[in-house]
Amino acid sequence: MRPFVELTDVSHTYATGATLAVDGLNLKVNEGEFAAVVGPSGCGKSTLMKLATGLQFPQKGAVVVDGREVTAPVKIAGMAFQAPTLLPWRTTLENLMLPLEIVEPHRSRLRRHKAEYVEKAEALLESVGLKDAGSKFPWQLSGGMQQRSSLCRALIHEPKLLMLDEPFGALDAFTREELWCVIRDLHARGNFTVILVTHDLREATFLADRIFCMSSRPGRIIAEREVGFARPRDLELTYTQEFSAIVHDLRARIAEARTTA
Numbered sequence: 613m614r615p616f617v618e619l620t621d622v623s624h625t626y627a628t629g630a631t632l633a634v635d636g637l638n639l640k641v642n643e644g645e646f647a648a649v650v651g652p653s654g655c656g657k658s659t660l661m662k663l664a665t666g667l668q669f670p671q672k673g674a675v676v677v678d679g680r681e682v683t684a685p686v687k688i689a690g691m692a693f694q695a696p697t698l699l700p701w702r703t704t705l706e707n708l709m710l711p712l713e714i715v716e717p718h719r720s721r722l723r724r725h726k727a728e729y730v731e732k733a734e735a736l737l738e739s740v741g742l743k744d745a746g747s748k749f750p751w752q753l754s755g756g757m758q759q760r761s762s763l764c765r766a767l768i769h770e771p772k773l774l775m776l777d778e779p780f781g782a783l784d785a786f787t788r789e790e791l792w793c794v795i796r797d798l799h800a801r802g803n804f805t806v807i808l809v810t811h812d813l814r815e816a817t818f819l820a821d822r823i824f825c826m827s828s829r830p831g832r833i834i835a836e837r838e839v840g841f842a843r844p845r846d847l848e849l850t851y852t853q854e855f856s857a858i859v860h861d862l863r864a865r866i867a868e869a870r871t872t873a
């Protein structure tokens with residue numbers, strides 16, 4: 613498997629406050645893999661996401677995505693965040709269409725092939741259990757439904773890389789587990805690499821093939837662990853001893869990272 617996202621000895625300082633956010637950061641995620649990044653609060657997880665998508669550039673080291681050094685915002689990436697950030701004046705379907713209005717080649721094709729794209733958006737909504745939500749406005753949907761829509765919007769332009777920054781953090785535990793299964797199924801059906809930033813160690817263990825633990829700020833990877841559970845994974849897995857053992861191990865590593873700040 614070839615590396616799809618590779619950060620080599622990366623350091624990044626924000627100009628505001630001269631904050632050294634990450635230092636000596638090395639990370640390699642293979643094509644098609646589901647990777648998770650966990651670590652203490654403020655350790656630079658979101659900074660890692662910004663560096664991997666070309667929203668920030670490191671002062672030192674290299675960031676390579678899909679074989680190319682990142683020197684501009686990465687167009688092959690889709691993103692979803694803790695807040696669903698849907699535009700309230702657009703219907704769900706219109707929100708999904710937004711990336712298509714921006715990202716080429718869809719942008720040039722959209723007007724002439726609108727029906728084809730609408731069909732694709734509706735199929736995507738149906739695949740996440742939102743068959744009739746297309747005509748509704750975001751404020752007519754529950755938090756979980758909004759986050760499902762946000763995932764669909766991140767995937768509508770068929771990105772090769774999906775970046776998820778705490779996408780389920782604001783949801784109740786039950787809805788969150790439902791959404792784990794939604795993203796698990798989207799990843800199984802799709803053809804993309806995922807990097808998920810999360811505070812939830814169970815979430816990381818359930819979803820990921822590989823988990824990276826970061827140190828306290830300035831963040832760097834202090835542990836990397838493969839999660840070998842067979843796929844498709846069922847939520848029952850989360851009640852097994854093997855699963856708990858991984859969660860405990862991750863918790864211990866993060867506790868250690870917090871105390872050795």
Ligand SMILES: Nc1ncnc2c1ncn2[C@@H]1O[C@H](COP(=O)(O)OP(=O)(O)OP(=O)(O)O)[C@@H](O)[C@H]1O
Pocket residue numbers: 626627628629631632633652653654655656657658659660829
């Ligand atoms: N735009 C910015 N300008 C200045 N400093 C920033 C900026 N963004 C982040 N930082 C600082 O960089 C450090 C790392 O922040 P980052 O958001 O990457 O951490 P995080 O691990 O995602 O945090 P959390 O777990 O709390 O979400 C923090 O000290 C933060 O205050």
